Amino acid sequence: MTNDFPQTLTIAGTDSGGGAGIAADLKTMQMRHVFATMVVVAVTAQNTLGVQDAFPMPTKMIDEQFASLAADLNIRACKTGMLADAEHVKAIVRNLKKYDFGPLTVDPVMIAKGGAPLLSEDAISVVRDELVPLADLVTPNLPEAEKLTGMTITTEDEMVTAGKKLQALGAKNVLVKGGHFNSADEANDFALLADGKSFWMTAPRVDTHNTHGTGDTISACITAERAKGHTMEEAIRTGKAYVEATIRDGINVGHGHGPLNHWAKIKEDD
Template structure:
């Protein structure tokens, strides 16, 4: 069975974070493992508390899993601060993992910060160059590129800028684009653009959609051979 690791925060409500990732791994039939970066107290009303782990605690979890069980693909979610980001980047390099999915979680849907503002440059400098796929939502893509995104052309320009930061494949997710009756994601692999659209589901229950999405990509990446991923 292929093995997938999530390096992310715990959501006590079970809709996002580590919990969403492990459920998704299970659904897609890969063996799920986790390295916890933070414990959050959350429910359907919002985030009541954020308790980050020491970077050393994150490092040890990754080390234990990496040196014994093995990792076919991994994703990162909530990383909270620059020290944790740098620790995660070091471990990815140390184990030479290449099927790396970065979900650049910044702010919870309810508005609570899940990444310190000063950690954005650490994310750009240390993690983006190591990732095979990055999956920002529109506000996250705006922060990473320092531009505003209103149109499909803006999404393309943002994807080009994120590619220039070192990410190999970029998916800008359309969940936040509430002015359209479709949810439109854009994939850019450095050469070609592809839009994926589905009719927008009218619901407020979208907590954890991005976590689930990036976990699904990670699970599927865990199952493919590297020579295939090179040409994706």
């Protein structure tokens, strides 16, 4: 039996509203033509208005999910999302050291779009000190980058400094997402690669509230592209283009921060 089709793994929490978390990861990976698997770290009661409740999975079940995947599948790239608390981050680190699931993208999810915390305060240092050093790529937004580096980021020069600090923590490659800047015209992201190359990516800012799940989506797209054998720069640029398309060609679902349009296509797909 062959087992050579590109396979990916998302290690994260669910979103019952379907817009973020594992739901967004699976939709993105499917659209990017890889076979997606999951390790469920937590279950949330969530919709476009916010997170009403969250329940972390027993760590024994997390261990068993990892073991089950490793026994059968040929996962080529993986990513993390919502990891709940320090105990669960440590469980993820332990399993990622035990099993080789290809290059790891760490999306250091800390706060939901509606403001609910998705990572306990005591877990931030564990993410910084134990998970980030395992990362092939770390993809924080500005508040997450501030938490991980301990610095305030208000300018693009400070985004560059934050990228260098994150790389010094052990991440091979860094993508600092600038969407939280109060720029009316564009969203700029800064990428710093393992070989020292860096570049900026710019997209027109769309006037919409339908941006729930953007961080999950770009990290999932990058993971899919890496599983298909694309270089880090190619994967990052495709991720940016895909998220831009999901926002630009939006859909209206729910009454709050609506989800992206994961059916969106980019020019590279034509």
